[in-house]
Amino acid sequence: MSTEAVPLSAQTLSFKELVFSDYERYRPGSTASWLRVVLRLPSLPGLLASLVLRAQQVLARSGRVRLAEQLRTLGNVLVGADLGPGMQIGRGFMLAHPVGVTMGYGVVIGDDVTFAGGVTCAGRYYEPQGDEVQEWATIGDRVVVGAHAVLVGGVTIGDDAMIGANSVVLSDVPAGAVVMGSPARRVGSRGPQEEKTA
Template identity: 40%
Template sequence: MTLAFHASRARSRIVDDLDAAIVRDPAARSRVDVFLNSPGLHAIWAYRLAHRLWLRGGLYAVAARLLMTFTRSVTGVEIHPAARIGRRFFIDHGMGVVIGETAEVGDDVMLYHGVTLGGRSLERVKRHPTVGSRVTIGAGARVLGPVYIGDDVQIGANSVVVKDVPSGAIATGIPATVRFPDRPAEDPYEAMFRDPALWI
């Protein structure tokens, strides 16, 4: 693959990220505004570079860790460069987000500030969550351990998730309880606005 191909693909992903941020952030005014002022996006872009370095191993992996340590000090977002994160990922506000080494995140996922995708084991195994696509995780939520979060799930603010959550479900509380939208064909995201517990 040529350098021009890689540059084109990188530009495409940056535009995807910018557009995803504009769709999800009502305060965003333009691509330029988001490009300059979104610490969540800055952290994601640093992660994407660090992840490429991490995969090369050796001193590149050391550089990846250093890059993400610097990024954490600037953005307040900590993402291990070994984590695997899909396209159009968005972190709103950013501060306090932690994504662990073995975390896997699908496409079109949104995290609010203070979210942790953390581990519950000190063993060198898969110890962080796997998050499907089109998932929203509310501010301060903790998703802990090698749990599976299905597609189209909504996790409420400050919830603590330690068990799998099936696709299309809503999880709220400490520990989180799982339910499904109680209106036929209701979008889980829209259902959030009827449930105050999601925002506490």
């Protein structure tokens, strides 16, 4: 996967900057600090999941993959989310309800993305054979993914798209599209893209 698809913020921001950007999604207009983050952890399980995910992200980025993999179990125990290390996630990621969220190792997510509960970003193959290469989803900026949606393989989700609850995404989703169903099909548009396509 080329680094062009990876958000610059995922490559360069520190653990603190990433966690604080996530906190600001939960508490818009509030100034982030470690004290405020810690005080909100008991009532915001998504923020607790964010701490684990961001620690994994920064550790994997620095080459400490084994330690990042060990945090995967911590995420499962604390919030019921299975977070594979090696994901590249931009600033302001919001896990509204982290229980049941499963994300694979190579997922790339842009800025200000929201996941509801039970979202799965899965590889297309459980055990790649021969020339098969495991691919993971690439998700643009400001995307909303509804509860229990499944993104399969190397699909690309464009900026400002919305994936409906319980949808199964097997192919790319254009920017600004609203998709639903199994398999997911376009049912509408949202965001700035709506004006361009109207």
